[in-house]
Amino acid sequence: MSCSHHQHDTPTTTRLRRILVVVLIVNVVMFGVEMTAGIAAKSVSLQADAIDFLGDAATYAITLAVMGLSLRWRAGAALLKGASMGLFGVFVLGAAIWHVVNGTLPGAQIMGTVGFAALIANVFCALLLIRFREGDANMRSVWLCSRNDAISNVAVMIAAAGVFATDTGWPDAIVAIIMASLALSSSWQVLRQALSEWREPRVTETA
Numbered sequence: 001m002s003c004s005h006h007q008h009d010t011p012t013t014t015r016l017r018r019i020l021v022v023v024l025i026v027n028v029v030m031f032g033v034e035m036t037a038g039i040a041a042k043s044v045s046l047q048a049d050a051i052d053f054l055g056d057a058a059t060y061a062i063t064l065a066v067m068g069l070s071l072r073w074r075a076g077a078a079l080l081k082g083a084s085m086g087l088f089g090v091f092v093l094g095a096a097i098w099h100v101v102n103g104t105l106p107g108a109q110i111m112g113t114v115g116f117a118a119l120i121a122n123v124f125c126a127l128l129l130i131r132f133r134e135g136d137a138n139m140r141s142v143w144l145c146s147r148n149d150a151i152s153n154v155a156v157m158i159a160a161a162g163v164f165a166t167d168t169g170w171p172d173a174i175v176a177i178i179m180a181s182l183a184l185s186s187s188w189q190v191l192r193q194a195l196s197e198w199r200e201p202r203v204t205e206t207a
Contacts, residue, residue, distance in 0.1 A: 020060045023125040027057040030121050037114040041107035044099045045156045045176045048092040056145040075197035082190035089183035096176040106172045111160035119153035144186045152179045
């Protein structure tokens with residue numbers, strides 16, 4: 001596919017493109033950090049947040065690829081991202097149940113430390129993206145990813161405190177379930193708006 005549409009970028013689009021490159025890099029790095037820490041700490045909420053970082057990196061890459069294309073293309077990308085959010089939610093629910101059944105006890109100190117580092121990274125990304133939160137479904141999905149991550153990081157730190165206080169894995173599993181619910185809710189929001197935008201060109205053509 002030709003990238004000639006880049007030649008018609010407005011100053012706002014150029015600024016957004018640069019911001020997306022930055023947050024893409026941040027998310028890839030944090031995926032590696034959190035997944036390594038999540039496996040070491042046996043924490044399902046950390047591993048879930050790591051997978052979310054990877055999914056967000058894919059979201060930003062797709063957004064960069066379709067930026068400047070027609071509404072139909074952007075809506076199609078948003079449909080893909082909304083579906084991936086839903087799959088993430090289902091996966092995390094399954095992982096949380098598995099950890100509960102097996103009685104896993106996560107490492108609270110690692111959870112708290114890495115969760116705080118991830119929070120700083122996500123607040124940084126959210127502040128960069130906040131001005132674009134009212135755009136089309138494609139941009140809304142980008143903003144929701146960033147917002148959800150910041151909320152998830154706070155939840156992971158709360159889970160770490162709960163694991164430390166109770167000496168059980170229940171707080172970790174409960175937070176993972178909350179994260180999954182948030183992902184499923186966001187998936188529905190993005191899919192609903194994206195489907196509306198996907199149909200819009202057809203309605204216009206029919207009229």
